[in-house]
Structure formats: structure tokens, C-alpha cells
Amino acid sequence: MNWVFYLISGLAxxxxxxxxxxxxxxxxxxxxxxxxxxxxxxxxxxxAQFAGFAQILVYIGAVAILVVFAIxxxxxxxxxxxxxxxxxxxxxxxxxxxxxxxxxxxxLHSESALPHEYRATPAVTxxxxxxxxxxxxxxxLEIVALLLTAALIGAVIVAMHEKEEAK
Amino acid sequence: xxxxxxxxxxxxxxxxxxxxxxFLQPLAGVVIAVAAILVTFPALFAICVLLERKGLGRMQNRxxxxxxxxxxxxxxxxxxxxxxxxxxxxxxxxxxxxHFLAPVFLVVVVFMGYAVLPVGRHMTLxxxxxxxxxxxxxxxSTELSVFMAGWASRNKYxxxxxxxxxxxxxxxxxxxxxxxxxVVMITGSLSLNKIVEAQNVYTWGLPHWYIFTPWGFxxxxxxxxxxxxxxxxxxxxxxxxxxxxxxxxxxEYSGFKFAEFFLGxxxxxxxxxxxxxxxxxxxxxxxxxxxxxVPSWCWFFAKIMMSMCVFIWLRGTLPRLRQDQLxxxxxxxxxxxTLLNLFVAATWRFMGDGWLRWVVCSAVLxxxxxxxxxxxxxxxxxxxxxxxxxx
Numbered sequence: 001m002n003w004v005f006y007l008i009s010g011l012a013x014x015x016x017x018x019x020x021x022x023x024x025x026x027x028x029x030x031x032x033x034x035x036x037x038x039x040x041x042x043x044x045x046x047x048a049q050f051a052g053f054a055q056i057l058v059y060i061g062a063v064a065i066l067v068v069f070a071i072x073x074x075x076x077x078x079x080x081x082x083x084x085x086x087x088x089x090x091x092x093x094x095x096x097x098x099x100x101x102x103x104x105x106x107x108l109h110s111e112s113a114l115p116h117e118y119r120a121t122p123a124v125t126x127x128x129x130x131x132x133x134x135x136x137x138x139x140x141l142e143i144v145a146l147l148l149t150a151a152l153i154g155a156v157i158v159a160m161h162e163k164e165e166a167k
Numbered sequence: 168x169x170x171x172x173x174x175x176x177x178x179x180x181x182x183x184x185x186x187x188x189x190f191l192q193p194l195a196g197v198v199i200a201v202a203a204i205l206v207t208f209p210a211l212f213a214i215c216v217l218l219e220r221k222g223l224g225r226m227q228n229r230x231x232x233x234x235x236x237x238x239x240x241x242x243x244x245x246x247x248x249x250x251x252x253x254x255x256x257x258x259x260x261x262x263x264x265x266h267f268l269a270p271v272f273l274v275v276v277v278f279m280g281y282a283v284l285p286v287g288r289h290m291t292l293x294x295x296x297x298x299x300x301x302x303x304x305x306x307x308s309t310e311l312s313v314f315m316a317g318w319a320s321r322n323k324y325x326x327x328x329x330x331x332x333x334x335x336x337x338x339x340x341x342x343x344x345x346x347x348x349x350v351v352m353i354t355g356s357l358s359l360n361k362i363v364e365a366q367n368v369y370t371w372g373l374p375h376w377y378i379f380t381p382w383g384f385x386x387x388x389x390x391x392x393x394x395x396x397x398x399x400x401x402x403x404x405x406x407x408x409x410x411x412x413x414x415x416x417x418x419e420y421s422g423f424k425f426a427e428f429f430l431g432x433x434x435x436x437x438x439x440x441x442x443x444x445x446x447x448x449x450x451x452x453x454x455x456x457x458x459x460x461v462p463s464w465c466w467f468f469a470k471i472m473m474s475m476c477v478f479i480w481l482r483g484t485l486p487r488l489r490q491d492q493l494x495x496x497x498x499x500x501x502x503x504x505t506l507l508n509l510f511v512a513a514t515w516r517f518m519g520d521g522w523l524r525w526v527v528c529s530a531v532l533x534x535x536x537x538x539x540x541x542x543x544x545x546x547x548x549x550x551x552x553x554x555x556x557x558x
Contacts, residue, residue, distance in 0.1 A: 026318060030265065033311060053300040061307025061340070065333055068314055072330070126297045126357055 012038025033064040050126045173462045212433040213243035219479045226483035250426035265319035270427035273312035279305045280438045287451045287464030298359040320419035328415025332406030338497040339396035345505035346390040349512040350446045363450030372456040376449040381528040382512040387447040394439045402485035440474035
């Protein structure tokens with residue numbers, strides 16, 4: 001089933017490229033959604049149901065909507081007159097290459113990435129993830145929850161401040 | 168005989184698939200099941216539209232459609248033909264590609280949700296472990312279609328409608344998820360099939376549906392509120408408030424694209440009714456043990472049609488909310504209650520059998536409801552109506 005992988009990867013890469021190359025900002029956001037969907041399908045292809053559906057739920061259902069809202073509420077979707085391309089393409093290229101190098105290094109040095117070290121991966125069900133989160137990784141989970149709650153309250157306070165001044 | 172009738176569609180599929188060579192059989196089974204979904208639910212959509220128009224007509228003291236066929240029962244056929252033959256108008260300034268993709272995306276995503284709904288015993292298209300998660304992932308994607316429609320139309324009413332719709336759907340998605348989490352906590356599974364199986368147990372001939380427990384009842388009420396808001400139905404139909412926004416995000420759609428939005432809305436209502444039925448009303452299980460001889464799929468469809476009637480009844484009864492009321496209701500009332508309901512469900516789970524847990528759980532919910540209600544009412548000032556801008 002290799003062609004499925006290439007089909008999905010093609011979709012994800014095309015979405016990501018379109019997100020960078022298109023001129024209209026809202027189109028870019030929608031293209032980014034396609035890239036997210038492609039990633040979710042890749043997760044599903046790897047039998048990681050939880051990661052795949054969480055990717056759709058969080059990235060397409062929430063993050064994409066947030067991006068689109070932010071675009072609409074701030075600048076509008078009109079293309080700026082001086083074009084969308086950066087004036088310093090080399091700097092951007094260097095940073096992108098550095099990030100890609102770090103990610104690639106991490107992937108290549110992870111244990112089972114190389115074909116000759118391939119082992120049958122254990123089937124990880126949603127239940128296993130739940131058990132792991134609630135037993136072994138409960139402290140990181142709680143810390144993340146606390147951080148998110150703090151961020152949420154902070155956001156509410158930032159939004160509330162303006163209202164009090166208006167009174 | 169009874170069991171054969173119960174499994175008639177499964178057996179029928181098996182019989183049809185039997186004509187094909189072996190390697191094609193799994194594929195053919197899937198194709199037949201998908202085709203069945205694609206035929207059944209649009210047919211129900213037609214029935215619901217007729218029911219709604221006739222029912223609303225009765226509630227508003229008029230007859231409703233009565234020209235096409237006896238008692239107007241062929242009205243949906245006429246509507247369908249009309250939307251197929253009407254001119255498809257796309258505004259000159261509209262973003263043609265996104266304008267075209269929005270209704271298509273909506274219909275596709277809405278139908279995807281049916282893949283995990285157990286329509287009857289052994290009648291789930293894809294029986295996956297994370298079924299509920301899949302359903303919500305698909306449900307979350309409909310917001311994007313609404314936004315695409317509103318933005319691509321280049322119409323201020325469309326954009327306003329889309330912004331309202333997206334804000335509302337995001338706000339009510341949280342209580343929708345939270346009220347379902349209580350069911351997952353009690354069942355211990357995200358699989359919709361297991362959730363139905365857990366409710367398909369009888370004591371003294373009465374079923375163990377989750378709605379008949381304190382946390383389940385509260386959860387069901389909040390699920391119903393959130394589901395009504397998620398599907399943009401009255402009294403939460405601000406995104407398409409015709410007195411302010413013409414038709415909201417699909418103002419600039421005509422012909423078959425409009426029909427697709429219409430279809431998407433109703434099929435979405437049917438599917439969320441199906442989810443509510445599965446989570447709280449026992450899915451395809453019979454309401455009494457002695458009625459177990461009726462095929463399971465009959466119960467499922469009877470239950471979702473009942474929910475559709477409630478949707479119609481609500482639309483004929485309640486006035487539309489205001490935007491600030493809508494948001495306050497979601498964030499200050501429904502969401503805290505769903506959180507409380509999670510605690511109550513956990514208490515229920517760990518108190519074991521016996522009458523004590525019934526008393527404790529009901530008491531917590533009732534006291535919280537009364538206290539919050541009283542506190543909210545005391546803050547309101549009821550007096551002569553004041554107009555901020557009109558005077």
C-alpha cells in the first residue's frame with residue numbers, strides 16, 4: 001500500500017507549499033488546513049487513531065478557525081501592494097534548513113526509524129494512551145493542564161481590562 | 168424469524184456480496200453499506216422537511232403545503248426538482264473556487280459522521296475504538312465550511328452570519344464534548360458500539376439507559392441544548408436570522424448549492440440526533456424488555472425521528488435568543504454544569520450500587536441548579552422595558 005502513503009504525502013506537501021506560495025491570506029489559511037488534514041491521514045495510516053483524530057479535532061476544528069479569525073479581525077485578506085515575498089529570502093532559507101536539519105537528525109537517530117533495525121511495533125490503542133496518561137505521565141499532564149488554565153485565565157483578564165476602562 | 172428480521176440488512180448485504188468473486192467481497196460490502204447510508208438519510212431528510220413544514224403550519228394555525236399530491240406529500244420532490252433546475256448564480260466578486268467548495272465540503276463531512284453510528288445490532292459501518300472521537304473530529308470540520316461559505320461570498324451579511332455561526336459553534340462544541348465525556352467515563356470506552364451494549368441491559372424489564380440516571384439526565388439535557396446550537400437550529404438560529412442577516416452565511420447561494428446547505432443542515436441534525444440517541448437513549452435497544460422482538464434498527468430510527476419532532480416543536484415554540492444571551496448561556500451556565508456533571512458521574516461510578524448514590528447525585532445536581540438559577544435571577548432587574556438606542 002505504498003501508493004497510499006505517496007498520495008497522502010503529496011496532499012500534505014502540496015497543502016504546505018500552497019500555504020506559503022498563495023497570495024491571498026485566507027487562501028493560505030485554507031491551504032494550511034489541507035496540510036493539517038494530510039498529516040492527520042498520515043497518522044491514521046500509521047494506525048495511530050488517537051493522534052489522527054486529535055489532529056483533526058484540534059488543528060482543523062480549532063487552530064485553523066483561530067487562524068482564519070485572527071486574519072479577518074486584524075488585517076483583512078487583501079494582498080499587500082509590495083507583494084507577499086520576503087525581502088530576505090536567504091535568511092529564511094537558512095533558518096528553515098536549520099530547523100529541517102534538527103528534525104531530520106532527531107528522526108534518523110530515533111531507534112526504530114532505520115529499516116534494518118525494524119521491529120514489529122506494538123499496537124497502541126486509545127485505551128493504552130489513556131492508561132499511560134493517567135498513570136505514568138500524570139504529573140506532566142497536570143502541569144500542562146495548569147499551564148493551559150493559567151493561559152486561559154490570563155486571556156480572560158486581558159480581555160476584561162478593556163471593558164472596565166470603558167465603564 | 169425474529170432474529171432474521173433484526174439482521175435483515177446484514178443478511179441482504181451478505182447475499183448480494185455472495186455473487187461476487189472473493190477478492191471483491193470486502194470492497195463490495197463497504198460500497199453497499201455506504202450507498203445505503205447515502206440513500207436512507209436523504210430520504211429521511213425529505214420526510215423531515217415535509218414534517219416540519221406541515222407541523223409548523225399546524226402550530227401557526229395554517230395548513231402548510233397542500234398543492235403537490237394528496238395533502239402535499241410530494242412537496243419535497245417538487246422542491247428537489249426546482250433546486251436542480253434553478254440557475255446557479257455566483258456573485259461576480261465572489262471567490263469562485265472556495266464558493267463552490269464550501270457546500271461540497273459540508274455535505275461530505277456531515278455524511279462522514281454516519282460512519283461510526285450504530286444504526287442497529289451489528290449495523291455499524293466502521294466499528295472503531297475511537298468512534299466518538301472520530302464523530303467529533305468530523306463535527307468540528309463543519310465550522311470551516313460555514314466560514315468558507317461566508318467569506319467567499321463577498322457579502323457583508325454572509326460574513327457576519329459566518330462569524331456568528333463559527334463563534335456559536337465553537338462555544339457550544341465545548342459543552343457538547345463535555346456532556347459526552349460523562350458517558351465515556353461510565354462506559355470506559357470511546358467505541359459507540361460498546362456504549363450501546365452497556366445500555367442494552369434490563370432490570371425488571373426496564374432498560375439501563377443513561378438518561379434514567381441523575382448524571383445521564385442532566386448530561387442529556389445539556390447535550391440536547393448544545394446539539395441544537397451546533398446545528399444552528401431555532402432558538403439558536405442567529406447565524407441565519409432572516410430579520411437581520413437575510414439568510415446568514417448562505418445568502419449568496421442559489422439552486423443546487425443552496426439545496427446542499429439545506430441537506431447538510433438536516434442530515435447534520437439527523438446525525439446528531441443519532442449520536443444523542445446512542446449516548447443517552449440506548450441506541451438501538453428496545454425501551455422495554457418485552458418489546459425486544461421489534462428489529463433493533465426500527466428503534467434507532469424511531470428515536471431519531473422523535474428527536475427531529477422535538478427539534479420542530481422547539482422551532483415552533485421558542486423565540487430566537489440575542490447574541491450576548493447565547494454566549495452567556497454557553498459559557499456561564501451550560502459549561503459549568505457540564506463540568507459539575509463530570510464530578511457527579513465520577514461520584515456515581517465510585518459509590519457502587521445502592522440507593523445512596525441516587526440520592527447524593529440527584530441532590531448535588533438539583534441544589535446546584537436551584538442555587539445558580541436563584542443567583543442569576545437576583546442579578547436581573549425586571550421592570551418596564553428600556554430601549555438603549557431606539558428612544
